[in-house]
Amino acid sequence: MTLYLETPGGFVPWSGEAINDVRHPLTVEWVWSDDELAAIGLYLPAPADDVPPGKMAVATSVERVGGVVKFVNTLVNAPPPPLPSTPVIYAVGNFAVSDMDISGIDTAVNFSAAVWMDVGVYLVLFSEAQANTRYLAKAYSGTSQALVVEKGEDYLIINASNASGPYDPAEFSLEVIRVQ
Amino acid sequence: MKLVCEIKISGVDTLVALTTAPGIDLGAFVKVKPGIGKPFYVWTSIPQPNPTSCDFSNAPIVSSDTAVNNAAIAAISVAPEDVLTW
Structure with missing residues (x-):
């Protein structure tokens, strides 16, 4: 001392x-x-x-x-403690598929358009381009499997399949989560 | 609505017939896809999905002005069968 x-x-x-x-x-x-x-x-x-x-x-x-x-x-x-990061659902949408086409879009938030590209392959566009691709995108399609296979700043590509291979479900849904 | 235009997918220019979400302002959206200065067509529907080519020679061109784009969309008189091939 x-x-x-x-x-x-x-x-x-x-x-x-x-x-x-x-x-x-x-x-x-x-x-x-x-x-x-x-x-x-x-x-x-x-x-x-x-x-x-x-x-x-x-x-x-x-x-x-x-x-x-x-x-x-x-x-x-003392400075206030930092706020915890919060995941937020940025975009959602339901997409109907029939006759090799996206036949309808409903409940779409921050998705603007979609196109059927091949059996079980769909391109979905955001309403606005994202600053980066650091987001989580999840796809659902009932009994078949749907996966987001490519994430762009302004689009997603989704693949759907069943036990036999690529498959067009009657509809699929998307959810995009960002962290703020 | 169907928006027919070329967009880049994985870096490749690709002709697409996009199904647009209800309620979007197409005059604003075309500035994003396909982008200002690019040709496009918009129809309520098209006879078959997935055209393989489109004759854009008389197509409207996307302007930076949303109102101009919406007016151009309203003025489209050509039928899909006249410019699209499948």
């Missing part, structure tokens, strides 16, 4: 400098009593008070508080 010397300008760390023209060994810290140290202006400060919730210490000084020499923290309001 460091002893602090009381000066007209406040308390400063003491590293053996002469006090009143007398040099004392650093070992006085262990062999002198607190009263003997105080008699020549040396103090071992008491710990600072605990930092209360919502505050943070940005500096520490040594001060005399209520007659006790102690560390004193300079406190400021």
Whole structure:
């Protein structure tokens, strides 16, 4: 522990400098009593008070508080904790498939258009291009399997299949989740 | 509605007959697909899906003005059978 010397300008760390023209060994810290140290202006400060919730210490000084020499923290309001990332459903849509065509689109939010490209292969366009492709896209199609096989900034490509291979379900649904 | 135009799919220009979602403003959407300066056609429906080619020589061209695009869509008088092949 460091002893602090009381000066007209406040308390400063003491590293053996002469006090009143007398040099004392650093070992006085262990062999002198607190009263003997105080008699020549040396103090071992008491710990600072605990930092209360919502505050943070940005500096520490040594001060005399209520007659006790102690560390004193300079406190400021702590920054609020970061908000947790929240996944949000960005786009949804139901797409009807018949006769090698996307025959209808309903409940579409942020999807603008779709096209049948081949059996079990569909292209779906977003209403607006995305800033990047860091989104989760899920496809559903009842009893068949539907997978998003390609994610672009403005489109998705979906493959649908059943046990026999590529397959056109009567409809498929899409859900796109982004993290904000 | 069916929007017939060329769009890039996986980097390749591809002719598509897009089924558009109800309620979208086609005059605004064509600025995104196929994009300003590109030809397109819009019909309520087409006789068969998936045309293999389209004669765009007299097709409207996408303008940067949504109202101009909507007026161009309303003015399309050519029948799909006249310009599409399957």
